Amino acid sequence: xxxxxxxxxxxxxxxxxxxxxxxxxxxxxxxxxxxxxxxxxxxxxxxxxxxxxxxxxxxxxxxxxxxxxxxxxxxxxxxxxxxxxxxxxxxxxxxxxxxxxxxxxxxxxxxxxxxxxxxxxxxxxxxxxxxxxxxxxxxxxxxxxxxxxxxxxxxxxxxxxxxxxxxxxxxxxxxxxxxxxxxxxxxxxxxxxxxxxxxxxxxxxxxxxxxxxxxxxxxxxxxxxxxxxxxxxxxxxxxxxxxxxxxxxxxxxxxxxxxxxxx
Numbered sequence: 001x002x003x004x005x006x007x008x009x010x011x012x013x014x015x016x017x018x019x020x021x022x023x024x025x026x027x028x029x030x031x032x033x034x035x036x037x038x039x040x041x042x043x044x045x046x047x048x049x050x051x052x053x054x055x056x057x058x059x060x061x062x063x064x065x066x067x068x069x070x071x072x073x074x075x076x077x078x079x080x081x082x083x084x085x086x087x088x089x090x091x092x093x094x095x096x097x098x099x100x101x102x103x104x105x106x107x108x109x110x111x112x113x114x115x116x117x118x119x120x121x122x123x124x125x126x127x128x129x130x131x132x133x134x135x136x137x138x139x140x141x142x143x144x145x146x147x148x149x150x151x152x153x154x155x156x157x158x159x160x161x162x163x164x165x166x167x168x169x170x171x172x173x174x175x176x177x178x179x180x181x182x183x184x185x186x187x188x189x190x191x192x193x194x195x196x197x198x199x200x201x202x203x204x205x206x207x208x209x210x211x212x213x214x215x216x217x218x219x220x221x222x223x224x225x226x227x228x229x230x231x232x233x234x235x236x237x238x239x240x241x242x243x244x245x246x247x248x249x250x251x252x253x254x255x256x257x258x259x260x261x262x263x
């Protein structure tokens with residue numbers, strides 16, 4: 001008797017779980033259908049950012065770019081898409097993206113404005129001639145607000161502005177195989193040769209707020225699976241306005257490629 005009651009209880013729990021799952025699925029389907037009637041779509045996307053922070057054009061102080069590595073920069077994004085009119089060809093996209101951007105680069109410079117950290121922790125500033133290795137990495141919350149055009153049922157184009165809020169950041173590196181003229185190009189000469197290097201760190205000078213423009217394409221490969229490519233171009237310097245050591249602006253330019261799920 002006790003065994004039969006246990007079996008009955010397990011069956012009741014299983015049936016209740018199945019019923020709740022079916023009800024949740026039905027509610028979700030009903031919500032998606034209602035959203036579609038109002039011209040709303042939802043999608044989640046994941047991707048990687050490939051690019052870097054660069055001055056435009058390259059200043060005369062940078063004589064050559066000797067190496068570049070984009071690093072692995074991930075992004076996760078959720079979008080709400082609102083289509084307008086009966087044809088639903090035009091609309092707009094509001095999104096929220098959590099992402100990282102970064103790179104490593106090595107360059108040969110001449111009279112490059114620099115502030116380095118000496119062996120005793122002292123800071124020396126002036127004009128650097130020689131090799132510079134840079135590491136940049138930052139994490140952002142990004143909000144794109146885009147106009148969208150549906151070319152056909154599979155292909156969608158989008159473009160518009162975005163704003164980003166930095167949550168963490170690192171801009172550092174070291175100089176080597178060269179010399180620093182303290183103060184100005186005719187100042188005291190401090191030489192770094194062989195294995196001698198001098199680090200620098202401008203992480204505290206990174207700007208918290210970034211804005212720019214974004215343009216991209218999304219293709220619906222299957223009913224729910226999408227693939228995309230978006231170019232983001234920052235329009236303000238990654239450094240604070242009052243930061244004077246680096247004398248030219250650096251703009252984050254990245255291509256985001258990935259896939260998504262459309263509801």
